[in-house]
Structures are given as structure tokens and as C-alpha cells.
Amino acid sequence: MATLPNPVDYAVPGFILLVLAEMLVACAADRRRYCPQDTLTSLALGFGSTIAGALSFGLVFATASWVWGYRLMDVPWTWWAFVLCFVLDDLAYYVFHRSAHRVRWFWASHVIHHSSQHYNLSTALRQTWTGFFSLAFIYRLPLFLLGFPPAMVFFCAGLNLIYQFWIHTEVVGRCPRWIEAVMNTPSHHRVHHAVNPRYLDRNYAGVFIVWDRLFGTFEAEREDDRPRYGIVKQLGSFNVLWAAVHEWVGIARDMWSAPWNAKLGYLIREPGWSHDGSRDTSQTIRARWQNQAAAEPSKEQQVGADHVQAA
Amino acid sequence: MNWLLSLGSLAGVLALGGVARLLRLGGSEPLAPEQVTERVQFEYNPFRVERMVIGLDGRAALVRATDGRLVAVKVHGAHPATRLLPGAPAVTTCGDLVVVDTGDRWFGPLRLRLDQAQRDMLRAML
Ligand SMILES: [Zn+2]
Numbered sequence: 001m002a003t004l005p006n007p008v009d010y011a012v013p014g015f016i017l018l019v020l021a022e023m024l025v026a027c028a029a030d031r032r033r034y035c036p037q038d039t040l041t042s043l044a045l046g047f048g049s050t051i052a053g054a055l056s057f058g059l060v061f062a063t064a065s066w067v068w069g070y071r072l073m074d075v076p077w078t079w080w081a082f083v084l085c086f087v088l089d090d091l092a093y094y095v096f097h098r099s100a101h102r103v104r105w106f107w108a109s110h111v112i113h114h115s116s117q118h119y120n121l122s123t124a125l126r127q128t129w130t131g132f133f134s135l136a137f138i139y140r141l142p143l144f145l146l147g148f149p150p151a152m153v154f155f156c157a158g159l160n161l162i163y164q165f166w167i168h169t170e171v172v173g174r175c176p177r178w179i180e181a182v183m184n185t186p187s188h189h190r191v192h193h194a195v196n197p198r199y200l201d202r203n204y205a206g207v208f209i210v211w212d213r214l215f216g217t218f219e220a221e222r223e224d225d226r227p228r229y230g231i232v233k234q235l236g237s238f239n240v241l242w243a244a245v246h247e248w249v250g251i252a253r254d255m256w257s258a259p260w261n262a263k264l265g266y267l268i269r270e271p272g273w274s275h276d277g278s279r280d281t282s283q284t285i286r287a288r289w290q291n292q293a294a295a296e297p298s299k300e301q302q303v304g305a306d307h308v309q310a311a
Numbered sequence: 312m313n314w315l316l317s318l319g320s321l322a323g324v325l326a327l328g329g330v331a332r333l334l335r336l337g338g339s340e341p342l343a344p345e346q347v348t349e350r351v352q353f354e355y356n357p358f359r360v361e362r363m364v365i366g367l368d369g370r371a372a373l374v375r376a377t378d379g380r381l382v383a384v385k386v387h388g389a390h391p392a393t394r395l396l397p398g399a400p401a402v403t404t405c406g407d408l409v410v411v412d413t414g415d416r417w418f419g420p421l422r423l424r425l426d427q428a429q430r431d432m433l434r435a436m437l
């Protein structure tokens with residue numbers, strides 16, 4: 001089986017230089033775009049994530065190769081197969097990412113990426129330590145079953161991750177219209193990282209925003225609703241370990257104290273779900289905001305054609 | 312990933328952390344009543360502020376809603392962070408420092424520096 005290098009390894013110096021460049025811009029434009037403790041936490045999480053990824057990669061690759069053994073067809077090692085693989089892998093990423101926001105088990109791993117109240121290039125490197133444990137790789141298994149060689153898929157996945165780096169910035173406003181129409185951009189991904197009721201659980205795209213437009217999860221960034229970043233219940237801590245595991249601890253605590261018939265819900269339902277309805281989910285937050293806006297005509301215009309997404 | 316790359320990445324992490332400090336990035340203004348009100352109204356919507364005390368150093372605040380909910384606000388890096396407090400939080404006083412237990416060890420206790428009038432007001436809020 002052919003092997004390929006991990007493109008992310010080669011991108012690391014570029015990541016560092018671009019973070020440095022964005023820091024210099026922040027120094028001139030708005031010092032509060034960066035905060036040293038937050039940056040260190042993000043980068044430490046990123047570093048830990050590469051270690052965790054390297055440790056588990058052998059097992060993931062072995063699983064992928066085993067599944068590939070049952071492939072439906074033989075995808076050739078040609079340029080168009082790489083293009084097709086990249087597009088389908090991005091679709092698999094969309095499905096994974098959507099479930100990572102709608103199923104608490106996967107959210108517990110993904111929340112790390114959203115746990116900063118900042119939105120800058122260092123936030124892009126705030127990556128999970130528990131991706132393997134959460135079994136996130138299962139979303140790529142259909143690609144191997146289709147016949148795409150594991151080396152090809154992981155190469156495309158690396159390129160996908162590299163693409164997603166540059167969109168974590170407030171330095172870039174809007175890109176040309178055709179780019180905003182097709183590609184995931186800083187503007188679209190700012191929406192994804194925002195906790196404004198309008199923006200919650202929107203824009204799951206990795207590289208191509210068309211998936212969100214196609215599956216009804218797209219929301220455009222608005223001048224009159226500036227994104228506020230982070231998670232609904234902000235961490236309020238720069239502790240790296242706590243950032244990495246806090247939601248897993250939350251799941252364990254909730255399952256421990258819940259009645260038997262509700263325990264599973266704390267694992268597989270959406271983040272914020274509770275058996276007695278005492279907590280907020282993205283739907284309840286959005287619904288409340290919409291009701292208030294409907295009652296206050298001045299806000300009605302802001303809500304516009306927004307709708308509650310059926311999960 | 313090889314060890315050279317790991318070490319290089321680690322050096323990059325520390326260097327960038329150092330640069331952020333050197334450039335004096337971050338920092339925050341002392342908490343202001345309008346900012347605290349806006350923040351708690353956003354995060355605990357609906358939240359009608361009944362009263363609040365802001366520490367003399369502007370690093371922390373305690374807010375009470377008309378429905379009795381109590382929210383702790385602290386400066387966390389360049390942004391405020393908040394916690395909804397349990398029913399009757401434990402409070403300890405040492406001179407002008409009042410420490411309110413938030414029930415969240417990772418968020419940490421709320422440390423308010425208050426003058427006498429503010430301490431009296433805080434007592435009335437709890
Ligand atoms: Zn996400």
C-alpha cells in the first residue's frame with residue numbers, strides 16, 4: 001500500500017509564522033484579540049492533540065486498512081481520485097462536525113476547540129485530546145468501504161485541517177462573493193464559533209460551505225449581530241487539563257446522579273439536554289430569543305427569516 | 312510526527328506565548344456597570360438586574376436579578392466570565408476582601424475588594 005507524508009507536519013512552521021503575524025496586527029489594531037494565557041492554553045492543547053493523534057494513529061490506520069479490505073470497489077491512485085476523495089472527506093467532516101455539536105458524547109471531545117472566548121489563529125490550534133477515545137474516526141469509515149485507500153483519505157484529511165487554520169481570524173472581513181458562496185471563510189466560521197442565539201449550531205462546514213447551504217444549517221454573519229465567541233457556559237479557567245476533559249467529567253457526574261431511565265440521555269442527547277428540562281440547549285436559547293424578538297417589534301427586524309432548526 | 316518536529320512545535324508554543332507577553336497583548340478594562348449588565352443579560356436571558364456590587368479593583372462583581380438569581384462575574388484574561396451561584400453561597404470576609412464560593416473549583420471563588428458600604432450592600436443581596 002502506498003504511503004504519503006502527513007501534510008500537517010509540514011504546515012507547523014507556517015502556523016507559527018501566521019500566528020506571529022496576527023499577533024503583530026493585534027498589537028497595532030486591538031490588543032485584546034490575543035491574551036497570553038489564552039494563547040498558551042490553546043497552543044498547549046494543540047501540542048497535546050498532535051501527541052495524542054500520533055499515539056493513536058497506528059490503531060486508526062490499522063482499523064481503516066481492515067475496513068478497506070472489504071471495499072466495494074478499487075479506487076485508482078490518480079489525481080481525480082484525490083479530488084473526489086477530498087470532496088467526499090469534507091462531506092464526512094460535515095456529518096462528523098454536525099454530530100459533534102448535537103450528540104454530547106462527541107461534543108465532549110469537540111468542545112475543546114470552542115472553549116476559548118477569543119477567535120484568532122491560535123484558536124484554530126486548540127484541538128481535542130480525546131478524539132480517538134470518542135471514536136470520531138468512524139465518520140471516515142464509509143470512504144474506506146467505498147474503496148478510497150487509507151493513505152489517500154488521511155492525506156486529504158490533513159489538507160482539510162490545514163485549510164481550516166486560516167479561517168480562524170477576525171483580521172479578514174468578507175472574501176469575494178463567489179468564495180463566500182462556495183468555500184468556508186473566516187466570516188462563516190466566526191458564526192460557527194459564536195454563542196449568539198442566532199448563530200448557535202450553524203455552519204458546520206470544513207472546507208466547502210455548500211454542505212451547510214444544502215442541508216439547511218447555514219447562517220450568514222451580520223453587522224448588527226457581532227459574534228461573541230466561546231461556549232454557552234464559559235470555562236472561566238485557563239487550566240489545560242480541565243479544558244481537555246471538563247465535558248467528560250460533566251457527563252460522568254450527570255450520569256451518576258440521573259435516574260436510571262435518563263442516564264443514556266446525558267450521553268447521546270444534545271449538549272444541555274436534561275431529563276427534567278432544567279437546562280438550556282441551543283434550541284431553547286434560540287426559541288426564547290425569537291419569542292422575545294417577536295414581542296418587541298424593534299428586534300423583530302433583526303430576527304428576520306431566522307428559523308429554529310429541527311435537530 | 313518525529314521527535315524533532317515535536318520539540319520544534321513545543322519551542323514554537325513557548326516562543327509565541329512569550330511574544331504575546333512581550334507585545335503586552337490582552338489586558339482588560341476594570342468592570343463597568345453597563346458592561347456587567349450587558350454580559351449577564353446576554354448569558355442568563357431573561358435577567359433583570361436588581362442590584363450589583365463591583366469590587367474596588369474592578370476585577371470582580373456580584374449581580375442579583377429581580378427573580379433572586381445571583382451571578383458572579385470575574386475578569387478572565389481579556390474577557391469577563393460568569394457563574395450562576397448556588398442558592399446560598401458561602402461567604403468569608405477578611406478585611407476588605409470578601410470571598411464568595413462559586414461552587415466551581417475550576418472557575419474559582421469570587422474575590423471582591425469592597426468598602427464598608429459595599430459590604431453592607433452585599434450582605435443584603437445574599
Ligand atoms: Zn464546532
Ligand SMILES: [Zn+2]
Pocket residue numbers: 113124168189193
Ligand atoms: Zn473552528
